[in-house]
Each structure stands twice: as C-alpha cells, then as structure tokens.
Amino acid sequence: MLSTFHGLEIGKRAIFAQQTALSVTGHNIANANTEGYTRQNAITKASNPLSYPGMNVGNGPLQIGTGVETKEINRIRDSFLDGQFRSQNEQLGYWNVKHDTLSKIEETLNEPADNGLQASFDRFWQSWEDLSKEPDSLAARAALLSNANALAGRFNQISDSIDNLTTDLQNQATTKMQEMNNLTKQVSQLNLQIAKISASGQQPNDLMDQRDLLIDKISKMADIQVKPAANGMVDIFMGQEYLVNGDQSSAISFDPLNNQALLNGKNITLKSGELAGMIDSLTKDIPSFMSKINELVAVFSREVNQIHSDASAMNLDDIQNRKNDPNAPLDGIPFFVAKGSAGDPGTAGEITVNPLIISSLNKIAAARAANVSDAGNANLLNDLKFKSVSFSNQTTTMNNFYRTIVGDIGIKTQESIQMETNSETLVQQAENQRQSVSGVSIDEEMTNMVKFQQSYNAASRYISVMDEVLDKLINGTGRVGI
DSSP: OOOTTHHHHHHHHHHHHHHHHHHHHHHHHHTTTOTTOOOEEEEEEEOOOEEOOOTTTTTSOOEEOOOEEEEEEEEOOOHHHHHHHHHHHHHHHHHHHHHHHHHHHHHHHTOSSTTSHHHHHHHHHHHHHHHHHSTTOHHHHHHHHHHHHHHHHHHHHHHHHHHHHHHHHHHHHHHHHHHHHHHHHHHHHHHHHHHHHHHTTOOOHHHHHHHHHHHHHHHHHSOOEEEEOGGGOEEEEETTEEEEETTEEOOEEEETTTTEEEETTEEEOOOSSHHHHHHHIIIIIHHHHHHHHHHHHHHHHHHHHHHHTOTTOBOHHHHHHHHHOTTOOOOOOOSEEETTSSSOOOSTTTEEEOHHHHHOGGGOOOBSSSOTTOOHHHHHHHHGGGOOEEOSSOEEOHHHHHHHHHHHHHHHHHHHHHHHHHHHHHHHHHHHHHHHHHSOOHHHHHHHHHHHHHHHHHHHHHHHHHHHHHHIIIIIHTTTTO
16 A cells, blocks of 8 residues: 655655665776775665555556665676686786896806806907916916916805895795785685675675685796685695685695695695796706706816826926936826815815815916926917817817807796786776776766766755645645635
C-alpha cells in the first residue's frame, strides 16, 4: 500500500545515493596521486518497488518505484592488466640486476685504461724486450720485477673485486628475501582483514589497493602467480609452492653455500625477477668470467715458468757459478708461483712473483749461455707474447684470449642494457594501460561531481515540493468550510 510519505522516502533515498556518489568522487580526487590507488565508482540500482493494488488493476499488482539505493562501491580494475604489468615487472627486475652485475665486472677489468690488465700485460712483455737488450742491467731487471709484480697484483685485484662482488650479491639476496618475506606477511595480514570485511557484505576497496601494491612490489623480486581465493583473498604461488595461502605466508631464504633459494625447505628455480638475476649472476655470470680469468692465469704462468725454469735457462748466479764450475747445477726456478707454495698458480687470487726473484734480481733467468751478455731466454719470453697456446676451447695468443674475455663481457653488458631498456618501456606501457582503466582522471571526476551535485540539488528540490504538497494536504484541508 502506498504511504502518504512515500514521496519523501524517494527524495531521501535520492539524496543519500547522490551524497554517497559525491563522497566517492571526493575520495577519488583526494587520492589522485596516491601510489597504487584504484578509481572507485558508486553503483546504484532502483530499490524494490511497492505493489499498488486498485480497482482497475484486476488480479495483477501494479508496482510503483521506491527510488534508488547504492548497491556497492566498485573498484574499477582489470586483473588481466595487472597480470601484464607484473609479468613485465619481473623481467625488469631481472635485467636491472644483470645490468648492474655485468657493469661491475666490466668496471673490474677497467678496459681500455692505463691501469687495466691489458696495459699490465703490455708492460710485462715490454720489460722482457728491454731486458733482452741489456741482460745484465739491474735497472732493466728492476723494471721487469716491478711490472711483473704489477701484473700479478692486477690479477689479485680482479679476484678480490669479484670475491667482494659475490659477497655483496649474496648479502643483497639475503636482504631482498627478508624484504620479500615482510611483504608476503603483510599480504597475508591484509587477506585476513579483507576476508572479515567481505564476509560482512562490505567492499574493502582501499585494503585491496594496499594489497595489490604489495603484490606489484613482490613481482619485481621474483616470478609469482596470483590466484583469487575465497572471501576476497588471494593466494600467491612461486612455482608449485605457496608463498601466500590465505592468511598464512611462507618464508623464502637464501643458501649462500649453493647460491640457491629455498621455500618451505625446498630448492626452487626462479625464472625472473631481481632474485633470479642475483642467483643467475652468482651461478653463471661470475663463475664463467672467473673460470676464463683463472684459465688465463694458469696458461700464462705455465708458459712463462716453462721457459724461465728450462734446463738451459741461466740467471746471473748460474752464470757466475758456471765460471767457477762448468758443471754447477742451475737454479731452474719458476718466475710465478702460487702464494705460499712453489707450484704454478692456478687462479688469479694466488698468483705472485717467486719470492726468490723478489729477494734477488740475479735470479731472473735472461740467458741460455754462460755469458752475462746473452739474452736467449729473455728473447724467448718476449716472443711468448705472440705465441699461440692451447686453452680449453681454442688455440690463440694470451693477448687474444684476454681480448675475447673483455669482448664477451662487453657484449653481455650491452645486451643487458638493451633488455633493461626494453623492459622499462614495456612496464611503462603496461602501467599506462592500467592507469587508463584504474587511474583517476581529474577532468572526469570534476564532470561527475557536477553531475552528482545537480542530482543532489534536484532531489533536495523534490523533497521541498513534497513537503509543500503534504503541508497543503495536512494543514490546508483542515480549513475547508470555515
């Protein structure tokens, strides 16, 4: 049955609906520059009508509307675009780390430069050439020792720098995983709050925005899969393992001994994201680079030592001893040794000049005959610069092998720069597409504000009219017949 005050009820509902819409518009405008905020929209529907029986209706009811009500406040968000953004964000995180690591390796080599390894090699070979011209010159021998020490020191410096880079990456991986655990814990806590609010029939839009922002940050760290769950919650997977399961989260950790990520006690393979970039750098890029540098050290020191300790190689002490005794044994000492031993060095971190040579310049074997003016051995060592020697996968000169190492790092660094640039572009495109749907447009909100304001004013005017009608009905009827 239609109430006398039915019109006032319609007006009241209209005012409340437009007031809610204005509040949502104001909320959008206030958060136009808030990171992660999603534009909201008040969804209205016609409220349930009343049956209006009458003499002309017959057996069928005639319904009359009761106005409007706000059905929900909706987040305008596209989950597909979220997936696109996060997928590209994972790649960006991966290439950010790869670029940073390869650039640091490239900086370690510092080529071309006067203090680079190539320059140290050149000065070492030049010293043998200078010594071949004056084999008995102590100045030439001192220059050779100085340049040899510089070359060994440069190898040691590269090894130390790479060791520091490795330690730094391991620490970064540990810190990044701790940060990720903190984010996943926050997601699980938000899941719980969202589930409680959703169960009461409300829309926790702002909490969902906070959660999506956290997930965006996690996506840059590792490749994840996000799936909707009950009561507005989401689950996050890493491979087949749960990272977030409802209101519970799992902790990811780093194993520095094996440079491996662990989740729920199991080794997991990361395909993209910052963590994948760190682990790939630790298990592939750095070991590959150091393997080649160490191979260069091993081959270089072996070739130099073979000539320097040859059965015919003589130093100044040998020449003096042979003058006194033609059958006196030769020293036959290696030029380079491993630190703390007399064996050939096998790595860049252990190569050093033989301490016997450091303590006495006479121990440098420049001759192959018992004559201080002979430079046969110095010539052989000088010629070693141009000799093709065998490496694991090629036969070439030591200089060319080193240039291959430098070129390979340069190519990989340029590739990482290009991939990083491409990823940044794709992430920005995905974000632009997402903002075109979810972002706040001030112009659009201003238009909506005017629209809702006019509707509010019209509803207010409608209530005033209904008040006048009721006043006439109630108060005016009482004066009839007076």
